[in-house]
Every structure is written in structure tokens, then in C-alpha cells.
Amino acid sequence: MNAEDGWDLQVDMLFIAHRTQLRRVAFKILGDWDRADDVIHDAYLKILDCPDNKSEVKQPIAYLFQAVRNMAIDQYRRSMFELGLFDSEEEGLLVPDKLRTPDIYLMHSQSLNLIVMALGELPERTRRVFELYHLEGYTQRMIAEELQISVSLVNILIHTAVRHCKEALSRRS
Structure with a gap:
């Protein structure tokens, strides 16, 4: 078993063991359990696909929590940005359709x-x-x-x- 396989196995075990806590971290930022699950899944895939030198990670559990926290913050910022760009659906219903007059x-x-x-x-x-x-x-x-x-x-x-x-x-x- 090479070092990368060992890292992948360690990440698998840590995600399984700490899934509830990781989910709670993402939920506190996003306020939505489904989006928290999505962030955890995305963080897991990103960590496994990361080409960085994985042997330099001294505290893998802290690394996982920080990755989930950062991705949740990014997701929150993106959703707040999109909310600022787009009006609500109800406001869009009041706009007259100029192509169907x-x-x-x-x-x-x-x-x-x-x-x-x-x-x-x-x-x-x-x-x-x-x-x-x-x-x-x-x-x-x-x-x-x-x-x-x-x-x-x-x-x-x-x-x-x-x-x-x-x-x-x-x-x-």
C-alpha cells in the first residue's frame, strides 16, 4: 500500500467517524441540512482529488474540519451573492412580458x-x-x-x- 492509498483510507475513516460533527459545522454556516450534506460530499471529493503533498498534513482531522468550514463559507457567500443579483420569483411575476402583448x-x-x-x-x-x-x-x-x-x-x-x-x-x- 503506497502513501496515497494510506491517505485515502485515512480520509475515508475520518469522514465516516466524524460525519455528524462535520455536518454540524457546515449546518451552522449554511442553515440547511441538505446543503450541509452537499458541502461535506464536495469537501470529501476535493480532498481525495487534491494533488498536494498529503504527507505534509500533520493533523488530518483538523484539515478535514477546516476544508468543510471553508467550503461552507464559500457556498454561503456564493448564495448571498446570487440573492443580491436576482430578485425573488414573486417580483418576476409582476414584470410584464413584452414579447406576448x-x-x-x-x-x-x-x-x-x-x-x-x-x-x-x-x-x-x-x-x-x-x-x-x-x-x-x-x-x-x-x-x-x-x-x-x-x-x-x-x-x-x-x-x-x-x-x-x-x-x-x-x-x-
Whole structure:
């Protein structure tokens, strides 16, 4: 058994033996048992994965407690920072949704109708290529195989259809 295996075994034994105390330390800082458990778990993994020279740790139990305490403090600070950044959910419910007002909905509906009409003006193959690519998620290669045309022609037909739809939208405004 090498020194690293001995360290891992010692950490395992200490975490098992002192789990309740470590959890209590994290809880005192965080005020939440579930988050305290998460911190203990994260500290355990971090200590095992730490590339530092583990033979220099003279008091492993003190090292574990300090690691849990530091991670709990970091977690607490992060949660306080995030609370300051984000408003509560209730405040967010009072904000009007500017994307779903009746006039915006009508404008989008009119634009969609114009695009449908513009697609109807296109030749069948051009419209079908556009639909396969933009609506059904086909790749250009898949479209080329299905319609038995070249990939470059597929690319040209997609651009032709998009340009035609853009022109139909710009005529409206």
C-alpha cells in the first residue's frame, strides 16, 4: 500500500467517524441540512482529488474540519451573492412580458402569414427544400439524397427561398 492509498483510507475513516460533527459545522454556516450534506460530499471529493503533498498534513482531522468550514463559507457567500443579483420569483411575476402583448402577437402572426404566402409562390422543389431544412431539421446532405439533387443545389435553393421570404417581409414594411 503506497502513501496515497494510506491517505485515502485515512480520509475515508475520518469522514465516516466524524460525519455528524462535520455536518454540524457546515449546518451552522449554511442553515440547511441538505446543503450541509452537499458541502461535506464536495469537501470529501476535493480532498481525495487534491494533488498536494498529503504527507505534509500533520493533523488530518483538523484539515478535514477546516476544508468543510471553508467550503461552507464559500457556498454561503456564493448564495448571498446570487440573492443580491436576482430578485425573488414573486417580483418576476409582476414584470410584464413584452414579447406576448397582443400587438406583438398580431405582428408575428402577420409575418408568419406573409412567409407562408411567399413559400406558396415558390416552385415546389424550392419550397420542399426549405421545409425539409428549416422545419423538419434535415441536413443539406440528407435533402440532397432524398430529392436526388446535389448538395450545392440544395444550398442554392435554401438561399433562394430565404431571400424570397425576406423580400416578402420587406415589401410589407
